[in-house]
Amino acid sequence: MAATNPSNSNMISIANRILADTKRFIELAGGLPERTFALGSIDFEGTGEYVYVRNSLVANLDDLRYLAIGPKRSMLSFLRTQQGAIALQIAFTFDFFRIIPAKGEIHIADLAQKAGIDEDRACRMLRLLATYRIFVETKPRHFGHTPSSIVFHQDENIRMTGEYYTSELYEAFASAATCIKASPNTSDAKHCPFYTRHGMTFWEYYAQNPELSGRFAKAMAGWIELDGQFDIRRKYPWAKFQGTILDVGGGSGHVSMDLATEFPNLNFIVEDVPHMIAEGQHQLTTQPTRKWLEPRIQFLQHDFFQLQPVRDVAAVFLRWITHNWTDAQVISIFSSIVPTLESSAPGTPLLINDLVVPEPGEVPMHVERAVRNADIFMFTCLGAKQRSVAEFTELLKRADKRYNVVNVSMDANMGIIEACLEH
Structure with a gap:
């Protein structure tokens, strides 16, 4: 429709x-x-x-x-x-x-x-x-209470979503026009409404305010509860792979652990910054439901803007990464993955899991509105954006002309874009 x-x-x-x-x-x-x-x-x-x-x-x-x-x-x-x-x-x-x-x-x-x-x-x-x-x-x-208000009474994560949205984020929204007037042709983490309002980047703000950082983490969990969870295990045929999946920017590795639990034919390398790696290793070694996965989950500190050190994998996985970064930065991320794909078997995919913006008129207005609201959210916080399939395709080609989008799997507005290198 x-x-x-x-x-x-x-x-x-x-x-x-x-x-x-x-x-x-x-x-x-x-x-x-x-x-x-x-x-x-x-x-x-x-x-x-x-x-x-x-x-x-x-x-x-x-x-x-x-x-x-x-x-x-x-x-x-x-x-x-x-x-x-x-x-x-x-x-x-x-x-x-x-x-x-x-x-x-x-x-x-x-x-x-x-x-x-x-x-x-x-x-x-x-x-x-x-x-x-x-x-x-x-x-x-x-x-x-009503059915709408009671959820904020009963669920702390959802309440934190409301508190976050109506505090530092709401203040940033009000600075959008001021931001664009000051930097009419530049949009990034230092040229966005959040920086204009708070005088520091989104990441710096939460590093300096740990109590608010904790609230933000709960707010994001609440957002998923409100908006519905994209079950990555069911939305892509992971069973077709044999070998190692490289989870780039995989945080504490909870998604890789979930996939490893479901698909015993897969091993995972999870890359991220030191404190996220430490958290993932702690979970893997101390939680009884995770500990048995230890031989199949490897953690590696890595900056995804730098060339990938990992070689010969079954797939490269980018989950909820691209929307945090500008076009130039996303091109850099895609470029950094090329050596990994070159060293892997022909047809080894880069899997980009993120919100996919529909083309104008492609879906009902209220559905498109929700996605475009998410796009303005990313502009506000990080000077970044959500992207359409056409925009992802263009950035992949700008990173390396050999990239081809071979499949797009969609569930509502969340998608997995599958791109391979021509060998």
């Missing part, structure tokens, strides 16, 4: 599609209770046709809403989301999500006293958030 077709914008036709999608959506839920606005309503992700129908339903609902309120009010509504973001920032900063009990309700006077702010502003923020179904006013000046 592609984006909206302007010639198919009859409101009755859209409404009929919404009705048909809703009926099919409920059928595909497989007997699960229908979602409601009440606390405890089930949140089910689904796969296959369920996701397709959900996307169609949301796209048609978006279209009908736009036609119903008109272009001016649609734009005004978009501008007003900033006030909602402010209210959300207050809710996280003053811990509303945990102060409001998981069951029942709390009077605004008690909440304000526990939060350490005045009743008037606390109540106004909560009432605005309630219009987004974040909290509910159960009776005058009494507030409880």
